[in-house]
Amino acid sequence: MTAGPSGSRADDPVHDAHGQPPAEPYSVVIPTIGRPCLDDCLRALAAAAGPPPYEVLLVDDRPSPDGLPDTRGAGLLTDRVRVLATRGRGPAAARNAGLREVTTPWVVFLDDDVRVLPDWGTRLAHDLATAGAGTAGVQGRLTVPLPDDRRPTDWERCTAGLERAAWATADMAFRTEAVRDAGGFDERFPRAFREDADLALRLMDAGWTLTGGTRSTLHPVRPADRWVSLRTQRGNADDALMSRVHGPDWWSRAAAPRGRLPRHLAVTAAGAAAAGLALAGRRRAAAAAAALWALGTAEFAWARIAPGPRTADEVTTMVATSALIPPLAVRHWAAGRLRHRRATPRGGRR
Structure with a gap:
């Protein structure tokens, strides 16, 4: 049209x-x-x-x-x-x-x-x-x-x-x-x-x-709105596609910041382990995993709060979204890896 x-x-x-x-x-x-x-x-x-x-x-x-x-x-x-x-x-x-x-x-x-x-x-x-x-x-x-x-x-x-x-x-x-x-x-x-x-x-x-x-x-x-940082996590699926078609070193070749995905993976794994261990009745191990999850989440929240205006509304938003971002990022990344597992590089004249 x-x-x-x-x-x-x-x-x-x-x-x-x-x-x-x-x-x-x-x-x-x-x-x-x-x-x-x-x-x-x-x-x-x-x-x-x-x-x-x-x-x-x-x-x-x-x-x-x-x-x-x-x-x-x-x-x-x-x-x-x-x-x-x-x-x-x-x-x-x-x-x-x-x-x-x-x-x-x-x-x-x-x-x-x-x-x-x-x-x-x-x-x-x-x-x-x-x-x-x-x-x-x-x-x-x-x-x-x-x-x-x-x-x-x-x-x-x-x-x-x-x-x-x-x-x-x-x-x-x-x-x-x-x-x-x-x-x-x-x-x-x-x-x-x-x-x-x-x-x-x-x-x-x-x-x-x-x-x-x-x-x-x-x-x-x-x-x-205050939840915009959650929606931006969809980009982790696009990062998975980039890795598939350009290789794991694409970050440096594209001069792109590496991001926090490795930390999100660790924090999410700690949270999942804490839940699984608690269900299995292993209280001490569950408490240790939960402590690692809390520590990682707190570090992430503070990294976002410290350079900001530190108003009550901003702090509340950062605390809430910092707990949700790691599992969302991992979810989108994993979905991207699955969706694009057979992706090949684009090329050729249109």
């Missing part, structure tokens, strides 16, 4: 609004699920100085869309916006849908909850013009605004980790043909998690290099 302007354009992919040829023509692909932040994203993109995108492919991934997304924020770029629909197939599928429509040498993937800075277009032009012939992708610098009047919450710190994330598609420019030759995004990753690292590793394995750019983009912390 597409919606957008019809007929010929007065402009073309090799000239900007001022008639000057940009360093490299590019298109922008933005997957969206209709969040209000999309308006801010489009307004910032339209206001950015520098050569504008040849086209903005807005991919509506709502399972049951009620009309088209509101694109009024695109302003002067409105006639360059085209809407596609993927009906809830996930961000990887949404990006692939946009990728298939791109006709320019470069494609820039943005998330719908980011805001590019005013000089973004100018700096992007520099990033693309200076990319070497062997460079497949140039990453934008992400900045996560945090409160300046208090310590950040656990969720805010988690989001701020994007500032250190390698090859995050919140703002990532790729050579279009390089991504297509690599097979596009792997749609076995159903969330906005690890699908970017997977693509980066496949590109590097094919001999391409990826580099950091000079442009900057804001990634505000989106609103979330």
Whole structure:
């Protein structure tokens, strides 16, 4: 499904609004699920100085869309916006849908909850013009605004980790043909998690290099309820898929933080042992295992509480979720290992 302007354009992919040829023509692909932040994203993109995108492919991934997304924020770029629909197939599928429509040498993937800075277009032009012939992708610098009047919450710190994330598609420019030759995004990753690292590793394995750019983009912390950390544990299934298709050393090659899964495995094992030993009537052994579980859970909770604001609400949330996260993480990881036990690396031209 597409919606957008019809007929010929007065402009073309090799000239900007001022008639000057940009360093490299590019298109922008933005997957969206209709969040209000999309308006801010489009307004910032339209206001950015520098050569504008040849086209903005807005991919509506709502399972049951009620009309088209509101694109009024695109302003002067409105006639360059085209809407596609993927009906809830996930961000990887949404990006692939946009990728298939791109006709320019470069494609820039943005998330719908980011805001590019005013000089973004100018700096992007520099990033693309200076990319070497062997460079497949140039990453934008992400900045996560945090409160300046208090310590950040656990969720805010988690989001701020994007500032250190390698090859995050919140703002990532790729050579279009390089991504297509690599097979596009792997749609076995159903969330906005690890699908970017997977693509980066496949590109590097094919001999391409990826580099950091000079442009900057804001990634505000989106609103979330107190149980958001439980839902993010689903990503452990994606880590299992990464290990299957890229090997156990993928963490270091993708410059990804290792996480706490080994500790979660130990804490969960201690809790399960305590329950099993208690049922078997082995009280002393059960008490020892329970003590190890409590110690591990307390260490995890404090590691999350200490750097935070330490309000009553935050402490309560951290204590409750720290007890639940280890078994949830292990469950999702084990399910991922089982589900993807026969998974093979993605490759080949789309």
